[in-house]
Amino acid sequence: MACETHTAAVLEEIGQGLKLVSQPIPEPVYGSAVIRVLATPISPTTNRVITGKFPVGLNTPVTPSSSAVARVYAVGPDATLLKPGQLVFYDFCIRSRDDYDTSILQGYMGDNKTFEAAWTHGTFAQYACVPLERLWVLNEDLLVNKLKYTFAELAFLGTISIAVAGLIDIDTRPGDTVIVAPATGCFGGSAAHAAIAMGARVIACGRNEEILSKMTDTFKSSGRFKTVKMTGDVEIDTAAIKAAAGSEKGTDKYIDFSPPQSVGSKHILSCISAVRPFGNVSFMGAVFAEVGIPYFLLVKNSIRIQGRYMFERTHGEQAIKLVESGHMKLGAGDNSGMHIESFGLQDLGKALDQAEQHGKWAHMVVLEP
Structure with a gap:
């Protein structure tokens, strides 16, 4: 196997x-598999990580990575389920086997040189070497042959699984009313998508009226989707959210995907203030600064705040079940609305630019090496 080569994008x-480099296809060792990458989404922030504008501790040299839909090429000698030829979903959040508190995002975020050095063959390549425990076998006959999903559409599993994790953490159930904010980005939008699929009512909050309107058109057939245009005035926004919920007590849940640039925004205060007593809140964003919260309101109303980073194996399994059962739709139709741009490795630079410029709800840039 070592004499065979493939093309990989390498960040020195x-x-x-x-740089696109021809190199030997990696060989699997214990605890790993080599996968043939079919579709891997590009995060809106990947370009900034590569250029150093978003310093997240990535060590080099490395082939950048993301989640992926792939086909198993070879497995290590300890694999018990995975076999060459299987269609799989891969997620790039890897946790240390002897210290679960230590994690990296393969080829994207690390700050642990020793750990990162073991996983340098990421998905921005024809072949990647990945840990067995971050692979989920997909029912290819159902998902591809019967439901007619493309590999690029299935690559949305990486984003949707993150949202599913946060929603499960706060015990989201059918019929619950969930605030999603900010809802117009790629991750917040996926949370609205996931909550609808899980049977909840969604109140999508944001400032971009054009995207909120498109979201309404996409999810209106569910009968469980409303929007609130945020003004920045806490009293006005809190009242608007409660009005959309149809309850003076407020909503059951709130899931937050605030980006770094939201520092100073009042939306977190507004949304927490619109959660009912004994409600739950999930923080899943990337704000690198302190934010204000209504301390005594949380105490008085017994509101629980749960932080969540990426997702566990059970969350990935649940996301796959939602798609397989038909509760979660992928692609461009109703209750999904996803527009996908696909690029080959030779156009990786253009793909990175497109992902950075158009990283909003319903727009996904996918690399198909």
């Missing part, structure tokens, strides 16, 4: 840009 140093 932060800020130097990616």
